[in-house]
Amino acid sequence: MTDEARIALLIDADNCPAAKIEVILDELAKYGVTNVRRAYGNWKSSGLKSWEDVLHEFAIQPIQQFAYTKGKNATDAAMIIDAMDLLYTQRLDAFCIASSDSDFTPLVMRIRTNGLKVYGFGEKKTPMPFVNACSKFLYLETLGTQPRSEDEAAAASVQKKTGKELRGDTRLVTLLRNAVEACQDDDGWASLSAVGSHITNQTSFDQRNYGYKKLGDLIEATGLFETERRGSHLFLRDKRNTKKNPG
Structure with missing residues (x-):
């Protein structure tokens, strides 16, 4: 049995809702063990009251950071300093940055330079440079419990992108087509696992x-690929290849 990956979770409490901490930890459990759990902020602030109730429950260490200068985010600086300290003093395999603040983009890039993965969690307002810098980034709005009422279920379904919307996302289409092309065999078929x-x-x-x-499900919804199931495995082929090589 191989050792599980060791993950350090650093939370920007000013920019991450306390109500989402359980789903964040559940998601991280898929990738390894979250050995380090720290939440940063000015704990004398009434704005962090919701975090106080979950710190002990989820064994999260609160790191006090006073706002020394008005208009400057001391919490960000403290997180960055601690992250670099952990990077060089602890045996870690990955970091998790829970924040919607793009100021952490250079930090993420620096950590990844050392060969470690960085998982990001933030709200949909999170700037794209931070999202794209992470190994994997998840919007907090997409994580949580199943809808409990018909109204909530309807609201959740609205969030699902339609095939037209997916095809209109140039970055997504290019990403999927390039991945299928990179993994395809001589007949243009690529396994879903390889593409992923x-x-x-x-x-x-x-x-x-x-x-x-x-x-x-997302790939099928785009309508851009043929799909073929071989046993328990799904294979994909760009429909443009079919037109070039019918039969």
Whole structure:
């Protein structure tokens, strides 16, 4: 049995809702063990009251950071300093940055330079440079419990991108087509697992940010690929290849 990956979770409490901490930890459990759990902020502030109730429950260490200068985010600086200290003093395999603040983009890029993965969690307002810098980034709005009422279910379904919307996302279409092309065999078919691995190695991507639980469901919804099931495995082929090589 191989050792589980060791993950350090650093939370910008000013820019991350306390109500989402359980789903963040549940998601991280898929990738390894969250050995380090720290939340940063000015704990004398009434704005962090909701965090106080969950710190002990989830074994999160609160790191006090006073706002020394008005208009300057001392919390960000403290997180960055601690992250670099952990990077060089602890045996870690990955970091998780929970924040919607783009100021952490250079930090993420620096950590990844050392060969570690960085998982990001933030709200949909998170600037794209931070989202794209992470190994994997998940919008907090897409994580949580199942809808409990018909109204909530309807609201959740609205978040799912339609095939037209997916095809209109140039970055997404290019990403999917390039991944299929990179993994295809002589007949143009590529296994879904290989495509998923290729995308993960290339950029920050998670189909749940588009409203789909599975990558295969998202790809089928685009209408851009033929699909073929071989046993328990799904294979894909760009429909443009079919037109070039009918039969």
